[in-house]
Structures are given as C-alpha cells and as structure tokens.
Amino acid sequence: MATQHDIKSRRAELEALFKVFSDVPREVVVKEDILRYGQAFTEAALKVGEHYRTKTYGGWLFSFDRVTPDQAKHGEVNRVPDYLELKGGLYGLRGRLRVRCRVNPDSPYVVDQVEGKLWLCERDNGGLAPIAELWEYRPVPRYWSMKLADGSPYNQVIRDDFATVFMYCQHWGPDEECRFCDINENARMSRERGVLTIPRPFKSVEQVAEVAEEIFVREWDERPEYDRPHNMTISGGAITNKLEGLPENEFYIRYVRAIREKIGQRFHLNMQSGPKSKEEIRVFKEAGLDSHSTNLEVWDKELFAIICPGKQRVIGWDEWVRRMVGEVEVMGEGGVTPGFVIGCELAQPFGFKTVDEAVKSYEEGFDFLMAHGVVPRPISWCVEPRSALAGQETPPTEYFIRIDRAWYERWIKHRLPPPGSYKIGPGISEYPNNAAADMGHP
Ligand code: SF4
Structure with missing residues (x-):
C-alpha cells in the first residue's frame, strides 16, 4: 500500500523515472506506476x-x-x-x-x-x-442485457474477448495453489456478492458458443469500431483430475471447436491451459486454435517450485519448458505465449533479494524463450488480498519498467511477431495488465 510519502510524490517520481528511462515511452512509465498502486x-x-x-x-x-x-x-x-x-x-x-x-x-x-x-x-x-x-468509458453492448435459457446473464459467460469457462482451479489449498493467485477465492467472493450466478463451476459449451456468436457475429457490426473485439481467449483453472468426466484436453477442446464453428475464421482464438505435447497441441490447432498461453508464471526454476507448488508437482519446470518449446513447431512463432507474473519472484522471504537479480533472471529467461520462438507475456503482479502472498510489498515501478524494456529489446533482437493477437506500441497495445506491449518509440 502507498505510504504518505509516496502519496505526495507520484508526479515527481514519474518525472524522475522519465529521466532515468529516457529510452522508454512515457506511456510505459505511467502505466506501470498506475498498475502498481491501483486506483x-x-x-x-x-x-x-x-x-x-x-x-x-x-x-x-x-x-x-x-x-x-x-x-x-x-x-x-x-x-x-x-x-x-x-x-x-x-x-x-x-x-x-x-x-x-x-x-x-x-x-x-x-x-x-x-x-x-x-x-x-x-x-x-x-x-x-x-x-x-x-477516453469515454465503453458503451453497454446489447448482449449485456441478454440471458440464457437457464437465466444466466450473457455477460457472466463471456466478457467480449475472454471466457473463463472453468471458474475454479483443481490446484486447491495452500500446498497446491499458485501463491499469487486468488482464482478460487475470487469465484467464492463473486458468488457471495451476486455477480457470479451461473449454477455450476463451469460454463457449458453450448452457453459459451451461443454468447460468442452473439458478440462476434450478430452484434459485432453494430458496435463502434473502437469497441469491437478481434480475438477471443478461452481460459479457466487447471484440471488435474477430471471435470464433467473429462480430462483437461478433452474438456477444453470442446470449447475451441464450438467457438470456432460459431465465429468463423476471421478472429484470433487463444487458449490458456497447461503445456501440451506436440501431438496434443496439434489436435487443438486442427480444431481452430491460433495461439496457446501455457503460463509458466515464474522463470526462475527454484522459485517456480515454491510459488507454483501444484504446477511443480504435476508437471515440473523442466517438462513445462520442454513442452512449451516443442509447441512452437506446431503453433509457430508468436503462437506460444506463456504468461509470467512479474514481481512475485521478489516476494519474501524466499524471493530474490535485489531487483538486479530478478531482472537478470528474466533477461536470461526472455532470451532463452524467444531464441526458441516462444513469445512470453509479462503480467504485472497485483498483490491480491485473498492470495497466499497478501501483504507483500509490490516491487518498485522501476523494476516493472526494466522488465518491459528487457522484453522489448529481446523481442526486437529475435525478430518475432507479437504474442498471439497483440498489437505493439505506446497507446496501441490493448493489454491492460502490463506495459511491455506499449514499448516502442519514446
Ligand atoms: S494453475 Fe492457474 S488458476 Fe490454478 S492456482 Fe495456478 S495460477 Fe491459479
């Protein structure tokens, strides 16, 4: 949380950061500082x-x-x-x-x-x-007031370009959940305050396909150009056992097929899930998937095991990285886009002790991944009060800017496309949780 000293000095801090990072767009500096403090x-x-x-x-x-x-x-x-x-x-x-x-x-x-x-x-x-x-806030689209036959509001099923189809994670409890993550608590709190009313822990394939068709086919043309979604992400918690009697691959691929069938080939389709073998990811690609975000979350191997104990137990860092690199042969450059929660590697007492060490870790990680055609997606850590890392101090804004710069320099060096359907440039990027994609001319 901000101290009184911080509260009085953000503009002075921003202007000092503009001088230190004169090679970085001001948009990146401002965005990372706002993300760090919230609003x-x-x-x-x-x-x-x-x-x-x-x-x-x-x-x-x-x-x-x-x-x-x-x-x-x-x-x-x-x-x-x-x-x-x-x-x-x-x-x-x-x-x-x-x-x-x-x-x-x-x-x-x-x-x-x-x-x-x-x-x-x-x-x-x-x-x-x-x-x-x-800019003026986004208008209320028509689907906002629509409901499915079971009474579930459309806007709980998909938010324009993002569908959380499984609202919980089977990595459950402190020995399994990623320590920065509040997915299970968020679903519980959302039910408590009545904004999540879908009765089951997952959304049916038919529900998701129906809402996707409404957004991308029926009312897409009616919305102002700046407010039209151009991509769709299917996401949800990890399935380590079975859900609806299906293992993870079979559970998620039904959504890929159904959405692709409804929205046609025009729009980019992304999925977030655990890493796949080449054979497995090929099946997803054939079903209509354009990119896969297989989120490793933490690059440093030892810290990954501490911060993501469930992922370490079920797959492990080495196998995760091996599969990610293998997926590029199927999905192509820019088609494998793992997320990294930037900042949690500085959580104490186990994390890096200095910003320099943490930056070095990510410089090496970005270089390795991009040399293999994997395009990572940095996500600036938000210390959520219901996650296991609640109460930790957010790293300084300088850290996030250095990570964004490290990402961009390597992205240029390896001459890669943007991750998934991202656009790159200051004020052009549509990604709200990190400023690496806002890099470009200062
Ligand atoms: S696997 Fe994903 S959803 Fe599950 S605890 Fe980790 S970050 Fe959260």
Whole structure:
C-alpha cells in the first residue's frame, strides 16, 4: 500500500523515472506506476460509470484488485469499468493507454470528474491534481442485457474477448495453489456478492458458443469500431483430475471447436491451459486454435517450485519448458505465449533479494524463450488480498519498467511477431495488465 510519502510524490517520481528511462515511452512509465498502486474513484466518477460498461465476472479469473469487495466501501468493485483508457494530459500520452482497473481506495491515483470529463488525478494537499484525461468509458453492448435459457446473464459467460469457462482451479489449498493467485477465492467472493450466478463451476459449451456468436457475429457490426473485439481467449483453472468426466484436453477442446464453428475464421482464438505435447497441441490447432498461453508464471526454476507448488508437482519446470518449446513447431512463432507474473519472484522471504537479480533472471529467461520462438507475456503482479502472498510489498515501478524494456529489446533482437493477437506500441497495445506491449518509440 502507498505510504504518505509516496502519496505526495507520484508526479515527481514519474518525472524522475522519465529521466532515468529516457529510452522508454512515457506511456510505459505511467502505466506501470498506475498498475502498481491501483486506483481510487470519487463518487462523481463512480456515478458516471453507472451509465457505461462495468466490470463483470464474465472474463476474469482473478480479482486484480488491491482490496476485497467489502473493503471498497462505496461498492467500487461493482461500479468501475474493466480498464481506464488514458490520453493527453500532463505527459501528452498517445493513443488509448489501456490500464486495468485495480481498485485501491488508498491509491494516490484517483479518477474524478473535472468540468464534465473524467480525469486520472493525483492526491495533492487535500485536493486532486489532474494528470491525464480519460477516453469515454465503453458503451453497454446489447448482449449485456441478454440471458440464457437457464437465466444466466450473457455477460457472466463471456466478457467480449475472454471466457473463463472453468471458474475454479483443481490446484486447491495452500500446498497446491499458485501463491499469487486468488482464482478460487475470487469465484467464492463473486458468488457471495451476486455477480457470479451461473449454477455450476463451469460454463457449458453450448452457453459459451451461443454468447460468442452473439458478440462476434450478430452484434459485432453494430458496435463502434473502437469497441469491437478481434480475438477471443478461452481460459479457466487447471484440471488435474477430471471435470464433467473429462480430462483437461478433452474438456477444453470442446470449447475451441464450438467457438470456432460459431465465429468463423476471421478472429484470433487463444487458449490458456497447461503445456501440451506436440501431438496434443496439434489436435487443438486442427480444431481452430491460433495461439496457446501455457503460463509458466515464474522463470526462475527454484522459485517456480515454491510459488507454483501444484504446477511443480504435476508437471515440473523442466517438462513445462520442454513442452512449451516443442509447441512452437506446431503453433509457430508468436503462437506460444506463456504468461509470467512479474514481481512475485521478489516476494519474501524466499524471493530474490535485489531487483538486479530478478531482472537478470528474466533477461536470461526472455532470451532463452524467444531464441526458441516462444513469445512470453509479462503480467504485472497485483498483490491480491485473498492470495497466499497478501501483504507483500509490490516491487518498485522501476523494476516493472526494466522488465518491459528487457522484453522489448529481446523481442526486437529475435525478430518475432507479437504474442498471439497483440498489437505493439505506446497507446496501441490493448493489454491492460502490463506495459511491455506499449514499448516502442519514446
Ligand atoms: S494453475 Fe495456478 S495460477 Fe492457474 S488458476 Fe490454478 S492456482 Fe491459479
């Protein structure tokens, strides 16, 4: 959490970071700092948000908030959008700088309404100092008000481009769950506050296909160009035993087939799951998959075993890396896109003791993976209050910027395509949880 000292000094810190990282776009610096602290909202800003699209359970595996819903006293968790899109302001931010909403009522960053427009501000001597203007929040699409035959709202099934088809993870409890992850708690809390009402722990193939067709076929043309999804991710917790009587591969491939059949070939289809053998991933590709995010989460081998004990027990770091590299032969460069939760490798007492050590680990990891055609996806760690790492200090903003720069330098060096369907560039990237894809010309 921010200290009083931090709260008074974010703009000064940003300007100091601009000087240190003069080769990095300002958008990257600003975005990583906002992600690190999360955002507070004034009542005026929350009221504006009620007329637009707010966060729903539909897409997110994790809460990505710095507080639990009951700690956000003004109902923020239900009243904010999925992400903010910043422009202009003090630092002339380019494009639509997309930043995930990470609710934190104590953040030095506050969204407020200023002369009829929304601005991201900084707390300043009891007032608020505007930093960057926000693009208008996203409009409410038609499918938002639609329901399936069993009464489940469409917007709980898919959030535009992301479907969490299995809402829990079979790595269960402290000896199995990844320590940064709150998936099982997030589903439980979402049920408690009534935003997750789908009765079973997973969404049926028919439900997901029906909603995908509505979003990508029936109403796609009716939405403004800037608000049309161009890709779809199928995600969910790990299946280590069986679900619906099916092992993981058979469970997930039904969604790939059904969605591809409904949305046609135009749109990119991604899946997040454990790593596959070449034979296994070939079956997914033939079913219509374009990219596979097989999230290793932590590059350092010893820290992986500590932070991801379930993944280590079931597959292990060596086998995970071997399969990821093998998948490139089937999916091609840019088609294997493992996520890494950047920052949790500095958690104490087991993590790296210095930022330099952690940066070195990722420099080596990115180089190894990209040399083999794997394009990693950094995800800036959000210390969630219901994860096993709750209460840990978030690493300094400088760390995240150095990781983004290390990623970009190696991505250029190895002359790779973007991961999956990403776009790369400041204010062009659509990825809200990290700024590596916002790298480009400063
Ligand atoms: S495998 Fe780990 S990160 Fe993925 S959902 Fe399960 S506990 Fe969370």
